[in-house]
Amino acid sequence: MLLRWLSIIVVIATPGIIAAEEADAGPTGYQVYPEAPRFTVQSRKNTSKFQDCSRCHEEGDTDPEIRRLRTRHTREIDHGGNRFWCLTCHDGEKMDFLRTSRNEKVEFDRSYLICGSCHADRQRDWFFGGHGKRVSGWQDERIILACTECHDPHAPATKPRKPQPAPPVRVGLERQEIHRPATSHVWKP
Amino acid sequence: MANKQQTEKMSEAIDHYRRTFLKRLGITSAAAVSATSAHGAWGGKTLGDTFADFFQQHYQRMTPEELRQTLRRIERKVQRQYGASINCTETPPLDGVVFGYALNISKCKGYRDCVEACATENNLAADIRYIHVLELDKGSRNLELADRYYDHETVPVQGKYYLPVQCMQCDNPPCVKACPVGATWKEPDGIVVVDYDWCIGCRYCMSACPYSARFFNWTRPDLPADRINPNTNFLGNRPRPVGVVEKCHFCTQRTRKGQQPACQEACPTGARIFGNLLDPNSEIRYVLENKAVFRLKEDLGTEPKFWYFSDR
Amino acid sequence: MALLLFFRDVLKELWRGPFIYWLWIIFLWTIIAVGGWSYIGQLKNGLVVTNMSNQVSWGFYISNFTFLVGVAAAAVMLVIPAYIFDRKDIRDVVLLGDTMAVTAVLMAMLFVIVDIGRPDRIWHMIPLIGQMNFPASLLAWDVIVLSGYLLLNLGISFYLLFSHYQGREAKLKVYLPFIILAIFWAISIHTVTAFLYSANAGRPFWHNALLAPRFIASAFCSGPALAIIILQLVRRLVGYPVRQSAIDTLAITMTVALQITLFFVLAELFTDFYFEHAHSASARYLFFGLHGAAALTPWIWTALALLVIAVTILMIHPLRQKTLLLNIACVLTVVGVWIEKGMGLVIPGYIPTPLGEIFEYLPNATEVRISLGIWAIGLLTFTLLAKAGMAIERGKLRFRDDIEEQLAGIGNEVEEDSLATTAPLRSGE
Numbered sequence: 001m002l003l004r005w006l007s008i009i010v011v012i013a014t015p016g017i018i019a020a021e022e023a024d025a026g027p028t029g030y031q032v033y034p035e036a037p038r039f040t041v042q043s044r045k046n047t048s049k050f051q052d053c054s055r056c057h058e059e060g061d062t063d064p065e066i067r068r069l070r071t072r073h074t075r076e077i078d079h080g081g082n083r084f085w086c087l088t089c090h091d092g093e094k095m096d097f098l099r100t101s102r103n104e105k106v107e108f109d110r111s112y113l114i115c116g117s118c119h120a121d122r123q124r125d126w127f128f129g130g131h132g133k134r135v136s137g138w139q140d141e142r143i144i145l146a147c148t149e150c151h152d153p154h155a156p157a158t159k160p161r162k163p164q165p166a167p168p169v170r171v172g173l174e175r176q177e178i179h180r181p182a183t184s185h186v187w188k189p
Numbered sequence: 190m191a192n193k194q195q196t197e198k199m200s201e202a203i204d205h206y207r208r209t210f211l212k213r214l215g216i217t218s219a220a221a222v223s224a225t226s227a228h229g230a231w232g233g234k235t236l237g238d239t240f241a242d243f244f245q246q247h248y249q250r251m252t253p254e255e256l257r258q259t260l261r262r263i264e265r266k267v268q269r270q271y272g273a274s275i276n277c278t279e280t281p282p283l284d285g286v287v288f289g290y291a292l293n294i295s296k297c298k299g300y301r302d303c304v305e306a307c308a309t310e311n312n313l314a315a316d317i318r319y320i321h322v323l324e325l326d327k328g329s330r331n332l333e334l335a336d337r338y339y340d341h342e343t344v345p346v347q348g349k350y351y352l353p354v355q356c357m358q359c360d361n362p363p364c365v366k367a368c369p370v371g372a373t374w375k376e377p378d379g380i381v382v383v384d385y386d387w388c389i390g391c392r393y394c395m396s397a398c399p400y401s402a403r404f405f406n407w408t409r410p411d412l413p414a415d416r417i418n419p420n421t422n423f424l425g426n427r428p429r430p431v432g433v434v435e436k437c438h439f440c441t442q443r444t445r446k447g448q449q450p451a452c453q454e455a456c457p458t459g460a461r462i463f464g465n466l467l468d469p470n471s472e473i474r475y476v477l478e479n480k481a482v483f484r485l486k487e488d489l490g491t492e493p494k495f496w497y498f499s500d501r
Numbered sequence: 502m503a504l505l506l507f508f509r510d511v512l513k514e515l516w517r518g519p520f521i522y523w524l525w526i527i528f529l530w531t532i533i534a535v536g537g538w539s540y541i542g543q544l545k546n547g548l549v550v551t552n553m554s555n556q557v558s559w560g561f562y563i564s565n566f567t568f569l570v571g572v573a574a575a576a577v578m579l580v581i582p583a584y585i586f587d588r589k590d591i592r593d594v595v596l597l598g599d600t601m602a603v604t605a606v607l608m609a610m611l612f613v614i615v616d617i618g619r620p621d622r623i624w625h626m627i628p629l630i631g632q633m634n635f636p637a638s639l640l641a642w643d644v645i646v647l648s649g650y651l652l653l654n655l656g657i658s659f660y661l662l663f664s665h666y667q668g669r670e671a672k673l674k675v676y677l678p679f680i681i682l683a684i685f686w687a688i689s690i691h692t693v694t695a696f697l698y699s700a701n702a703g704r705p706f707w708h709n710a711l712l713a714p715r716f717i718a719s720a721f722c723s724g725p726a727l728a729i730i731i732l733q734l735v736r737r738l739v740g741y742p743v744r745q746s747a748i749d750t751l752a753i754t755m756t757v758a759l760q761i762t763l764f765f766v767l768a769e770l771f772t773d774f775y776f777e778h779a780h781s782a783s784a785r786y787l788f789f790g791l792h793g794a795a796a797l798t799p800w801i802w803t804a805l806a807l808l809v810i811a812v813t814i815l816m817i818h819p820l821r822q823k824t825l826l827l828n829i830a831c832v833l834t835v836v837g838v839w840i841e842k843g844m845g846l847v848i849p850g851y852i853p854t855p856l857g858e859i860f861e862y863l864p865n866a867t868e869v870r871i872s873l874g875i876w877a878i879g880l881l882t883f884t885l886l887a888k889a890g891m892a893i894e895r896g897k898l899r900f901r902d903d904i905e906e907q908l909a910g911i912g913n914e915v916e917e918d919s920l921a922t923t924a925p926l927r928s929g930e
Contacts, residue, residue: 037470122500129472130480131293131500133459138471139447150458158458160343164301167337168316169860170407170554178859179793180334243621247632317555321856332857333782354856363703369640370625371632387632389625390548390618393640395558399703401856405558405618408549431547432618486855489702 032116036127039142042135043109044149050108053095062092078155089114089153115147238262247371248384248423259386260423267428273414280422280445282378288439288494289379289466290450291476292353295500296460299324299344299351306455307355310440311426312418314410319437320355320452321401354485355452356381356402356437357493364394364403373434379466379494380439382424388433395434399486400493403436439463466494503900507666510898511889518888521738529881536874539867540615548618550867556860557851561868562616564843565875568723569609570694571716571842573650575724576602577687582750584680590744594732596894599658600886601728602687606651608879615871639697646690653683658886662893667900691716698850706783706850709772715765716842721758722808723838725751726831731883733828741891752827756815759834763808766841786859787849796861797848804840807833 044050066085068075077084091099098106098114106113116123125131126147133150136143150158169175241262246255260277267275304320313319323335327350335352345351362381365373372388375381395403409431421427425441440450444463448454453461464473476482480498487493543550553560579598583591614620625631626644635641657679664671695713702708729751736743773784785791787801811833814820821827853859864872892898 037472125475125479125500128475128479129462129464130476131296131459133456134449134453134462134472137447137449138444138464145459158298160298160345161300162342163299163339163344164305166340167304167318167321170549171314171316171411172407172549173552173554175338176794176860180336181792247625250632323856331779332855333779333853335857337856337858363701366634366637367640367700369634369638369644370622371634372625387622387625388619389622391613391616391640392558392618393638393697395555396704396850397701399855401556401854401858404555406547407551407553408547430619434618486703491703 032113033124033127037129037142039127039144041109041112041146042143042149044146045107045109053090057095059095060093062087062095064092074154076155078157079153109146111153112147115151115153238265242266242386245386247387249374256423263423263427267417270409271412271414271417271428273412273417273419275417275419275421275427277421277423277427278442280425280441282376282380283445285465285467287379287466288358288444289464289473289477289496290358290439290453290494291462291473291480291482291496291498293460293462293500294350294352294497296458297322297351297353297456298458299339299346299349300457302455302457303353303452303461306451307437307440309416310418310443310451312410312412312421312428314406314412314429317404317406317410317435319402319404320353323352323354324349325352326350352497353452354400354402355495356439357400357485357491357495358439360492360494361490363397363399363489363491367393367397369393376424378445380441381436382438382441383433383435384424385427385429385433385435390432390434392434399489399491403434405434406431503667504663506900507663510666510900511893514889514892514898515885522884522888525884526881529877529884532877533874533881536871536877539870540874543615543867543871544620548616550865552862552865552868554860554862556854556858557848557862559616559847559851560862561844561864561872562612564847565872566609566612566616567694567716567847568839568843569605569612569879570647571691571720571838572724572727573602573605573609573647574687574691574717575720576605576654576728577684578721578725578751578754579728580680580687581684584677585684588747588750590746591750593894594728594743594747596658596661596890597732597735597887598728599654599661600883600890601724601731602654603651603658603886604879604883606647606654606690607882608875610647610651611875611878612872615875639693639700642693643690643697646686646693650683650686650690653679653686657683658890662890666893666898688717691720698846701850703855704783704850705780707846709769711765711768715762715769718758718762718765719838719842722755722762722834723842725755725758726834726838729755729831730828730835733824735887735891739891741895748827752815752821755831755834756812756821759808759812759815762838763805763812766805782853783849786852787845791853791859794852794859794861796863797844800840801845804837804845807837808841811837 064087066087069086073086077086080088087099089098091097091103091105094105096108098108098111100106100114101117112123112126116126122131126144129142129144132147133145134142135145147153241258245259248256251259256279260279263277264275267273267277299322301320301322304318304322307313307319308317311319321337323332323337324339324346325331325335327348339346358375358379358381360375360379362373362375365375365381368388369391370387370389373381373383373394390405392405395405406429410429412428417428418426420442422442422445425438429435440448440452444450450463453463462472462476464471466473466477468474476498477496480500482496482498484493484496539550551560551562576598579591579595582588583595614623617623626633626641628635633641633644635645657676660676661671692713695716698704698707699709699712729748732743732748732751735741769784770788773781777785782791786794787797789795790798811830814826814830821830848862852861889898
């Protein structure tokens with residue numbers, strides 16, 4: 001029992017791992033999907049938008065009371081149906097890290113470990129390539145996008161946007177207006 | 190005796206007529222040849238290129254030297270016709286590769302980013318788009334009620350889903366069977382290609398295709414020089430001539446070099462999954478083995494290599 | 502030698518004729534010129550000058566092609582009774598039937614040539630030099646059978662005419678095997694053309710087993726109908742002997758074929774509409790319109806009305822015997838079958854597209870002009886071939902008669918260094 005707790009502390013104390021490799025040994029040392037093909041997650045920390053939280057927050061200075069924040073932070077969280085607030089995922093003590101539900105510290109570049117704790121099926125797909133976006137060639141070393149590239153964790157639903165224009169018809173011909181029935185034959189009473 | 194005289198007179202008459210005819214033909218030909226070399230007739234073509242174009246062999250029967258000369262000739266032609274300098278290469282298929290494509294219809298929002306990226310990458314004429322994105326009502330797959338021309342303020346629209354359709358690169362392609370001159374065939378890596386310089390433009394393949402995936406150049410494509418993609422290949426995205434059929438070829442100029450097709454790269458939601466069906470660890474294989482996939486018009490026996498699946 | 506004189510005599514025959522003949526020739530050439538001018542525009546700009554689209558990729562040209570292959574096949578209708586049933590009255594007119602076949606095949610080939618995007622690449626289809634996808638491609642089959650049929654009919658006609666030109670009877674045992682071959686070949690050209698359509702599994706409107714029988718049945722209406730009209734014209738304008746029994750036989754054939762054709766149409770209507778489903782969409786478009794698009798419904802209902810009127814006239818014995826009514830029935834049949842097998846078959850196969858899109862098509866002026874030009878070429882060819890053929894058959898052109906004078910004339914010409922003949926061939930004319 002004591003040995004187990006000691007090993008956990010040792011692992012946490014180890015400096016944060018860089019953007020994870022394949023057969024991800026999670027924060028507690030277990031492997032998420034060892035049989036998944038190797039991949040590298042394209043880092044988000046290296047983008048210009050990203051700021052180290054420790055620039056403003058000293059270690060351990062956050063107020064743990066659940067409230068709506070006022071300045072410089074996302075106010076509304078449209079995720080989890082009002083069951084989440086900031087410190088659900090952000091670690092209150094070391095603000096450069098996220099936290100799992102067991103209070104383990106997770107690097108921002110491995111934020112997928114947090115997502116996967118609720119979205120397990122989707123995460124399995126993502127590990128194996130059935131979900132998400134591969135940005136390297138199909139034959140090259142597999143580089144994929146982090147969840148948060150497409151899904152803002154504070155409001156993950158994809159927002160509607162304007163599509164590209166409708167396809168053309170043959171040069172010299174006009175589009176033909178065909179009046180199709182407004183609804184399909186999906187059953188209605 | 191009398192008969193022999195008659196025969197001789199006839200022979201002399203025939204000889205006379207033949208000599209005069211050939212003389213006149215020769216003068217006319219010489220005039221034609223010199224006229225064309227002088228003016229660069231036929232829209233600026235040289236005579237040598239014109240003849241070489243006309244007698245160009247089928248791709249699969251060309252010697253490497255013939256192919257090399259053909260590629261240079263194509264580059265010259267594009268320079269003359271469009272004022273753009275391109276690089277035309279041959280991209281042979283890779284060994285141990287059969288390409289497959291899967292599309293997640295719960296991720297596709299109908300943006301048509303793939304359609305436009307394909308048009309730019311593949312030098313498509315203004316009126317050709319290899320990818321059709323169909324907007325359908327949720328719960329129905331009745332294509333008769335699909336709308337390809339949707340033009341909403343935002344997509345996705347409530348109650349609809351989106352089904353992008355492009356050439357399925359069938360394993361049993363009806364278009365290959367239909368072509369009378371063998372201008373379209375299935376390559377070892379599974380891609381169905383077209384030799385644009387062999388196609389006679391009969392459009393029988395277009396009648397045969399069950400997916401409306403083939404397109405005809407009704408006129409010479411009008412490509413602005415500054416928008417031409419210069420990285421081209423013979424069986425893929427080089428600017429096509431008038432009067433020939435073309436279609437999606439899974440971006441052979443990219444995929445045969447290990448890159449993703451332009452549509453996959455452009456998709457912002459990651460709905461498109463492309464890869465090697467022969468690689469058991471590929472993403473496409475994971476999808477086929479773990480997701481509820483389906484193909485369009487599977488009952489026709491075309492064995493398409495483009496699957497659809499959904500997360501919900 | 503006889504061969505050269507044969508051609509010279511034929512050309513002479515074609516160069517002389519009454520005023521109405523020349524008026525007809527000039528009229529046809531005018532239409533050909535207009536069509537030719539349109540075709541040059543099409544060669545220059547591409548098929549964009551037509552109304553065809555990626556949705557409806559075959560149109561008016563191929564509609565005409567389909568109809569004409571049927572006419573060509575049905576010329577065999579004359580041949581079967583002439584030789585298999587040994588009807589001498591029909592044997593007289595076999596040559597006209599053959600001429601009709603040759604002309605129809607020629608027109609069909611021209612319609613294919615104007616339809617393809619790269620006519621400069623036709624040589625790609627020649628085996629060995631090019632690459633012919635035989636036996637997989639039905640189009641390759643079609644090219645082979647049509648070319649073969651053309652050569653076969655030209656060969657048979659030429660043999661018959663050349664023998665008669667030389668004052669000899671054509672040897673039955675020489676040409677009868679080719680006649681038998683031509684009979685089977687005629688059925689095959691139209692079956693292959695039908696298979697061209699029914700091979701497409703992705704086009705449910707065409708993909709049925711009844712298509713080939715429908716083609717043969719409607720061909721055996723339109724072919725004899727045209728033949729009856731032509732035979733009567735020839736009898737009246739030129740005084741060529743055509744026995745009424747020949748025309749009666751053709752009329753009876755046409756009647757039965759028309760009844761079968763209409764029965765097949767009924768079968769199609771039942772199969773498509775008794776329990777309508779996605780595959781019936783094209784039939785609904787054709788007969789009733791689909792989602793408001795109904796450009797072809799007047800065409801098909803007109804065609805069916807014409808055919809029903811025609812079959813009524815033909816079925817009633819005393820009406821069929823009346824020349825005027827028979828001719829009306831023939832014209833109605835030709836027009837009706839032309840619509841039903843042409844626009845009424847080719848276009849609905851594309852509407853809706855395999856992805857469910859409705860994009861309509863009707864021919865535009867350029868397509869109509871080019872098509873009329875080809876029909877004019879056909880009529881011109883028929884006129885010339887028939888004129889020469891009939892002249893030979895009636896004994897006007899014979900090999901032996903002119904040989905001495907002609908040779909004398911040729912001998913004179915050799916001295917002059919000119920292609921043109923200045924001295925008359927026959928002195929005193």
